[in-house]
Amino acid sequence: MFDLIISTLTQGFIYALLSYGIYITYKILDFPDLTVDGSFPLGAAIAAVLLVKEVNPFVALLAAIAVGAVAGLVTGVIHVKFGVRDLLAGIITMTALFSINLQIAGSNLAVERAIDTIFTSGPIIAVMGNASLMMRKFVMSLIVALIFKFILDWYLSTKSGMLLRAVGDNSTLVTTLAKDKGVVKIVGLVIANALVALSGAMVCMEQRAFSSTMGTGQMVFGLAAVIIGTTLFRKVSFVKGTTAVLVGSVFYKACIQIAISLGLPANLMKLATAVLFLIILILGNRQKGGAEHA
Amino acid sequence: MLELKHIKKIYNPGTISETLLFEDFNLNVPDGEFVSIVGSNGSGKTSMLNIICGSIPIQGGEVLIGGKDIAKMKDFQRYRTIGRVYQDPSAGTCPNLTMLENMSLADNKGKPFGLGRGVNKAREDYYKEQLSILGLGLENKMNVKLGALSGGQRQAATLIMATLTPIQFLILDEHTAALDPKTADIIMELTDKVVKEKKLTAMMVTHNLRYATDYGSRLIMMDKGHIVFDKGGEEKAKTKVDDILDIFTSISIECGN
């Protein structure tokens, strides 16, 4: 049981990075960003290729962040500079990324056990080299999830971060503050997709594989984690949004794990997920005092 | 000095619903003037404000501020010297940010939004002092999200935020229209106070004829894209609500209303 909790938490932490990204686009910018389904495998593809070439795994993570940022930039420019609708801009980039990811990785790509990842080399080995791989994965993903949570918290409290929050909240105000709201949106998309690609790279290192289809449904996962997290903590004002999302991600992974443990047929899994999703949304609306948007 | 020269504005150009609003619209607003603008719906009041702010495109003419044509500038670039309060009380503030955050945002207008701390604690006392001018007790709500405040409170905060940094023009777009009469009176009084204190050039569109006559140094009435009444100084001071109402009625009769 202990093992199951550890591995479920590990999954939750790794996917929390993806969820932070969606927190920025969906919750802060109010931008339904479908780039995610492409930038997630993009991060994994870059990581897989670099790992196979025996590049330092931490460098591979940084590279994933960089390419993810570029993916976000592309969506942002398509939307802001060419006036393409948000949903479509994301779909365009996502579709292009499908080809690009395969171009980068060749085809689905596996990483041999002999190759070091962030879970099997560097600081984690120095500190807890005797611990099991499972514990190392747990600690490492917790650390990465926390580092980026704190970076994101810090960023959102800066002037630039506050402007980002303002764009999602009231873009008219940003214009009257003499700031180009388009540029601010692009910045948000860049950060979001950098985080999503980082998450993809972590999954690639954890699973030792890149598959071209691994992005499918990730946007929905992140969205669920964000909504679950922010709904659970709606009433608790001292909990930061990022913390709520982190919990949401773990919670969602735990729910899937329960469904598996209960032996729920796979064909019903998505339906169960949808029902869970709906229940949380309804409960969230109840807390708020009835459905506002009928 | 703000100058609108030979402004041409057509809505939906090239379509079946094409409508010409301004063919050759001209207006000069010298510095320090407080212009009240009245007129029936569709007379072009708000369009004129939007043209000044760059919110809508024009088909011809020049918009000059201090002799410099700004017609090619993007809206957000023009707002460096313009502050604006909208009719909708939620348009001027961020509902999910606290008063302190909203004030800090407004305070940073014209400066780069970099990686420095967003909330300026050192300036908190100054913000409180500014908000206390309103006399609404907003200075005690620094950590309250703006979404939790009433429309009047938000509109008052917007007024302070729009004028917190040095600007040349204050644009007031029916900014009392969505408020109850009592709150509207308070906001109007505050507006006058702020404009005088900060020596701003202001343009206020309003449907309230009493505000138009009681406040400001110049009164303009617009109809179908033309200025039909324009009085300043002594003449404006002598203008009564009834005088304006008479003109209004005569226009309406012409229209067959």
Next chain:
Amino acid sequence: MKKFMAMTMAMVMTAMALTGCGGGGSTNEDAASGDVPVIGINQYGQHASLDNCREGFLLGLEEAGLEEGVDYIIDYQNAGFDDNVTTQIAQNFSANNVALMCAIATPSATACYAAAEDKDIPVIFTAITDPEKAKLTSGNITGTSDKLPIEGQLQLIREMQPDAKTIGILYTTSEPNSVSAVEEYQAKAADYGFTIEALGVMTQAEVNQATDTLISKGVDCFTNLTDNNVVGVLPSILEKTNDAGIPVYGSEIEQVKLGCVASAGIEYVALGKQTGMMAAKILRGEAAAADMPYETITAFEIYENPDAMSALNLNTAVENAIDVTAE
């Protein structure tokens, strides 16, 4: 920071409570406490061939003399073609300390391999075309490979269509299995007097259009791979090819049942059975997965669909062919 610690604690407790109540009602719990070893089957999705593999696997265990409930318990999980789910299934098996993981199809094998690494739980896979390329050859892992009998298929097509010149192949460019199969077809086609017209697609949505393209290029027949994207929409491909009077050869029996004229195909039940026998050896402690090289099934059968054949006026009788009709 204090707040944060509190949050983390709350989170751990939530996860414990959640997974705790989950584990209670499942068979896993009995398994972990009992003495009977558990075999966790992680099947990537519901699909006729994969189902046949699983069925064969269970037959293989039985044939090797093991009895369910006495010598082993099966914990069967299906991931519904979802990579995230297959990962969590594998972790579930690992946490429950199953005696052996059986992975059906590559994504499941990758997930089991990663989850089993720590505890060195043996993994046995099946229905993987190229274990080398999937890097599933080192460590405590073994299994069976379902490499297509390509020469057998080429020979079959030659026998049934003596005058055919060009064979069309649709495949997904991202599937390494398909790419290597196409390469092998191209290398060997000339020996049988064929040229290959291969057309790659990226998604299932493109298959229909690609079918039209191949037909318009005047291919004499189609031959399928075990490509999930293409096989998934086989009925609509067949509709088009039947209109054009072009026969389609399947890569396994299930496709022939769906209306392909014939196939030189691996019998997946047999493949699974072979895997099950290997698993039995591991369970009995006769051999370790780490020391067993993966096995490639080489024997194939010829299946033909007489209805489909007569509809296309193919009347060459192939020796030893097994007749298959639509279900």
